[in-house]
């Protein structure tokens with residue numbers, strides 16, 4: 001393909017909403033052609049031939065290899081969001097009428113082939129099939145080599161936008177349901193050897209039936225894989241959700257980094273705003289030291305062996321400030337929060353254990369997802385009309401809870 005073709009524009013380019021005809025015809029399925037070719041050369045043979053080579057095992061446990069469908073199988077509706085790794089559109093499947101989300105991967109500036117982040121994203125999403133992980137339907141391609149789209153179920157909200165738009169914070173019973181869903185998705189990923197490495201409220205989608213779906217596996221990686229000479233990259237996890245061991249330069253880290261992020265998300269659901277809103281790594285560390293009290297050899301035996309520990313001047317010892325920051329949280333809720341936001345990654349609670357925490361069995365019990373109020377979806381272009389709908393649903397959900 002020459003350079004002019006690869007730069008050709010189409011309606012799936014970000015700033016071109018016009019509904020143009022596809023420049024090239026939709027690729028037709030090639031299977032029938034192959035079948036015809038095979039039947040032409042299939043003379044009756046006296047010895048029955050095996051269906052596959054003697055040396056290659058049959059492809060029983062693998063899906064058949066079929067070419068990706070074209071993006072023109074979908075009608076573009078609106079752009080939802082542009083993130084660092086791609087643009088997300090809402091679209092309609094022309095065949096089934098299903099509303100889906102299409103994430104267009106950013107490949108324009110890629111000089112070294114298909115980006116590893118995109119490969120990791122698709123393979124991690126496929127490996128982590130779960131009720132609380134966003135479902136990938138397929139990968140489709142456009143006219144040019146830079147047009148690759150991941151097709152997912154469309155989910156009405158992301159938790160970050162929802163928390164900003166909601167008039168009142170979630171109720172305790174709702175927070176318990178959301179946390180249990182998040183923990184069960186994270187436990188499932190960790191069971192399948194996947195670290196998400198970018199858990200934050202904007203990567204948690206929520207539908208109007210009270211169900212959370214973990215999304216954006218752009219930074220995910222398998223943690224059983226051998227680690228290269230430089231160790232794991234430290235440029236992971238959005239700053240506000242980044243675990244202290246990464247902030248202090250650890251090159252080997254594990255599932256505990258996701259659990260720290262889960263702790264930050266729990267706090268954000270309670271406060272209705274992010275817990276640590278720091279501008280840089282140093283400010284982030286000092287905010288953590290303030291809430292948890294500075295680390296000691298007791299609370300974090302491995303602290304002084306971390307690469308950046310010697311460059312940080314620790315504040316004088318002081319008690320933690322959890323109770324002041326979360327005055328209305330029950331004792332067991334506070335215990336779970338502290339277990340998640342624990343300095344020592346070895347002692348930080350796992351997703352599996354967190355699911356068994358007494359916080360989830362004390363009153364008020366987790367609310368059934370069906371009883372969650374629904375909200376207008378900003379991603380679908382719905383508006384909060386005088387925020388009447390939002391107030392109504394907040395009042396309704398309060399009434400349903402008690």
Ligand SMILES: Nc1ncnc2c1ncn2[C@@H]1O[C@H](COP(=O)(O)OP(=O)(O)OP(=O)(O)O)[C@@H](O)[C@H]1O
Nearest residue numbers: 081083084085086088101152153154155158202216
């Ligand atoms: N399946 C989906 N349904 C509805 N909205 C979605 C879906 N997937 C993503 N979005 C929206 O698009 C936003 C960006 O998606 P995503 O996080 O996957 O992209 P990204 O480029 O990795 O973003 P960032 O770098 O900002 O994290 C999400 O925060 C959400 O608002």
Ligand SMILES: [Mg+2]
Nearest residue numbers: 083202203216
């Ligand atoms: Mg994201």
